[in-house]
Amino acid sequence: MHLIVDANIPAADACFGVFGRVTRVSGREITRAHLEDADALIVRSVTPVGEALLAGTPVRFVGTCTIGTDHVDRDYLAAHGIGFASAPGCNAEAVADYVLSSLLTHAEREGRPLLERRVGIVGAGNVGRRVQARLEGLGMTVLVCDPPRAEREGSAGFAGLDALVERCDVLCLHTPLVREGRHATRHLLGTNRIAGLQPGSAVLNAGRGDCVDGAALYRRLTMLGDIAALLDVWENEPGIDAALHAEAALATPHIAGYSLDGKLRGSLMIHHALAGHLGSRSALALDDICPPPALAELTLGRALPVEDALRLCARAVYDARRDHDALRRRAAEAGTAAGFDACRAGYPLRREFATLSVRLEGEARTLAGPLAAAGFTLAA
Ligand SMILES: NC(=O)c1ccc[n+]([C@@H]2O[C@H](COP(=O)([O-])OP(=O)(O)OC[C@H]3O[C@@H](n4cnc5c(N)ncnc54)[C@H](O)[C@@H]3O)[C@@H](O)[C@H]2O)c1
Numbered sequence: 001m002h003l004i005v006d007a008n009i010p011a012a013d014a015c016f017g018v019f020g021r022v023t024r025v026s027g028r029e030i031t032r033a034h035l036e037d038a039d040a041l042i043v044r045s046v047t048p049v050g051e052a053l054l055a056g057t058p059v060r061f062v063g064t065c066t067i068g069t070d071h072v073d074r075d076y077l078a079a080h081g082i083g084f085a086s087a088p089g090c091n092a093e094a095v096a097d098y099v100l101s102s103l104l105t106h107a108e109r110e111g112r113p114l115l116e117r118r119v120g121i122v123g124a125g126n127v128g129r130r131v132q133a134r135l136e137g138l139g140m141t142v143l144v145c146d147p148p149r150a151e152r153e154g155s156a157g158f159a160g161l162d163a164l165v166e167r168c169d170v171l172c173l174h175t176p177l178v179r180e181g182r183h184a185t186r187h188l189l190g191t192n193r194i195a196g197l198q199p200g201s202a203v204l205n206a207g208r209g210d211c212v213d214g215a216a217l218y219r220r221l222t223m224l225g226d227i228a229a230l231l232d233v234w235e236n237e238p239g240i241d242a243a244l245h246a247e248a249a250l251a252t253p254h255i256a257g258y259s260l261d262g263k264l265r266g267s268l269m270i271h272h273a274l275a276g277h278l279g280s281r282s283a284l285a286l287d288d289i290c291p292p293p294a295l296a297e298l299t300l301g302r303a304l305p306v307e308d309a310l311r312l313c314a315r316a317v318y319d320a321r322r323d324h325d326a327l328r329r330r331a332a333e334a335g336t337a338a339g340f341d342a343c344r345a346g347y348p349l350r351r352e353f354a355t356l357s358v359r360l361e362g363e364a365r366t367l368a369g370p371l372a373a374a375g376f377t378l379a380a
């Protein structure tokens with residue numbers, strides 16, 4: 001069996017070498033020529049997969065080691081009997097870490113406590129639910145907008161997007177890109193809603209870039225300058241709008257989900273899906289391919305204000321400012337598109353909050369609730 005595998009997929013040999021010969025190709029450069037004798041194609045989100053890529057090739061299985069599937073023409077695959085799998089939830093914990101790290105940094109810069117803010121979550125699936133649970137666990141007020149879930153589950157606990165825009169200090173977008181239909185998300189946050197955002201509020205987008213109208217956001221940022229944009233995803237990646245990039249308070253190159261744990265879970269989920277597609281089973285587990293964290297334990301020996309403790313522990317594991325600074329630097333050196341992809345390809349090792357075990361001694365034990373809610377493990 002011959003497998004074409006995106007070069008940005010970790011543990012490719014352990015996860016896919018067991019099925020046959022693996023050829024690694026940069027995700028944005030995979031063409032039909034690479035697939036002439038390929039049986040399986042394993043991608044991440046940067047490879048558009050559909051008729052243009054697959055027609056006339058022998059590919060019988062496509063796996064994407066990502067949560068998002070908007071780059072895959074699933075109707076085409078189904079119509080041509082090509083097996084497909086994605087990796088729902090694989091990096092949801094990493095995105096929740098990114099959200100907390102970003103919001104804690106933004107609150108510190110503004111000198112306004114995060115815990116007093118009202119947060120709106122748009123799209124409460126694997127990612128949004130985790131963000132909601134963490135923030136509510138910290139005692140914050142959270143409003144949730146998810147019309148497809150509200151239709152299925154009943155409207156209790158859900159609000160409309162306009163209510164979130166009117167009432168929230170922070171709006172977090174965790175929606176997939178849905179191009180058509182009643183719940184389409186392209187420019188979900190468009191001109192009118194961006195104009196309606198509360199002065200002093202912040203928009204964080206870690207869903208898909210197209211869910212926010214970047215030109216309208218840029219206008220509000222430059223003409224009124226009274227809101228903040230925390231952007232991990234962008235329209236036209238990797239050739240993102242350099243002017244919007246310059247205005248964003250936190251600008252990262254689509255790395256919210258880039259923990260090692262999250263990427264490896266994605267690889268592993270597609271490994272198991274491919275094994276199933278081939279009629280076999282595998283016992284490969286995350287512990288077989290994921291190393292222990294460099295920082296496994298941290299001790300807090302006295303009480304700190306809750307937000308200071310959260311920031312200290314968050315930054316010990318993942319500090320979103322690092323990724324913001326790297327994108328600014330790389331974009332200045334290499335140009336926006338090349339800098340964006342260079343940051344992603346050379347992404348430094350990052351682990352998830354849960355890999356840090358926090359030992360609390362004496363008065364610091366009062367921090368147990370907030371640290372656990374934020375996603376850290378408490379040492380016994
Ligand atoms: N920045 C990153 O690195 C990163 C990482 C992971 C996922 N993502 C993106 O985030 C998206 C969400 O991830 P997930 O794991 O939570 O997916 P999910 O499918 O579990 O949840 C998506 C949620 O959005 C809701 N939704 C759909 N249309 C909506 C609309 N019009 N308004 C409000 N809510 C709507 C769905 O009902 C669902 O509950 C993914 O599709 C992916 O595009 C980005």
Ligand SMILES: O=C(O)[C@H](O)[C@H](O)COP(=O)(O)O
Pocket residue numbers: 008044045046065066067068069091254256257258
């Ligand atoms: O959909 C996802 O899982 C994320 O957006 C993913 O982290 C994107 O990473 P990429 O596929 O671009 O490497």
